[in-house]
Amino acid sequence: MAPPPPPSAAYIAIMASLYAVCSSTLSIVNKWALLGLPYPGLVTACQFLTTAVVVSIAGTLKYIDVEPLRKDKLMQMAPINIVFYLAIFTNGQVLKYATVETFIAFRSLTPLLVSALDTVVRGEPAPSRRTLCCLCAIALGAASYAHNDARITPAGYAWGVVYLSIIVTEMVYAKHVTATIQLSTWSLVLYQNTIALFLWPFASLVSGEFQSLRLLVQTPEAESEPLMTMTTLVPLLLSCVLAIGISFSAWGTRSAVSATQFTVLGVACKLATVAINVLAWSHHASIEAQFSIVVCILASVAYQQSAKADKAGKALPVTK
DSSP: OOOOOOOOHHHHHHHHHHHHHHHHHHHHHHHHHHHHSOOHHHHHHHHHHHHHHHHHHHHHTTSSOOOOOOHHHHHHHHHHHHHHHHHHHHHHHHHHHSOHHHHHHHHTTHHHHHHHHHHHTSOOOOOOHHHHHHHHHHHHHHHHHHHHHOOOOHHHHHHHHHHHHHHHHHHHHHHHHHHHSOOOHHHHHHHHHHHHHHHHHHHHHHHTHHHHHHHHHHSOGGGSOOSOOHHHHHHHHHHHHHHHHHHHHHHHHHTTSOHHHHHHHHHHHHHHHHHHHIIIIIOOOOHHHHHHHHHHHHHHHHHHHHHHHHHHHHHSOOOO
């Protein structure tokens, strides 16, 4: 059986653009939802449930290509989804004890580490000196942003190290999953969100959210505010729509680009999130911090161009 043709440049551009839009706005919409519904596990569970149901129905009606859930595939997908959920959990802990800027500083280190693992573990070619300089510029720029606009607490730093270890593992392992498990993009979305939904009760117990929700349910209605109002439903529904988009575009982008390129795109999206947050809500970021954001974004663009040049150079025929 012949291998499937490589994705076209147009497909990669569409997937990466959709992922960038969803990823850079989802955190802000989630924050909006959490203002009225301060239970992050419940919010993400609603997103998992909505995505799984929509994809399953669309697949049943033959609008999209979705494989039915199978036990053997669930077992194959379970490890990566446990890592995926751990990344979400530790992400929340970093933001609990530190600022968004601190989170960005740790997140920015992932391309360097993923690039190293890609070379050592997956046998991909080592990046050129120019590409490596771009990766270093991304990390230094984001670290400069955190230094100029936030203070790192011991607890935030500790959770940041744990998060960094998990997210790097998730990035490299997810690329392996897309390359070895024969599932369509929408099937990967269905499996990911179904498994994550079943992991939510365990994470809720660990984080203490289950206890808070139980107390809220047991409180007489006259003594508490309604849990679901228009103020909470609008951002919650919008976050669910963005979650469907990011689930599909994330798997589609992962399967079309290298793990390092995907993590660089993720860093650029997080920096865009900070920029939107500053412009829309705070207006208090220093000039130095905004300059650091520009450095990181420009370094991300430079990396993409350098990586393309590296790939094109390796594809040229060798002449004597």
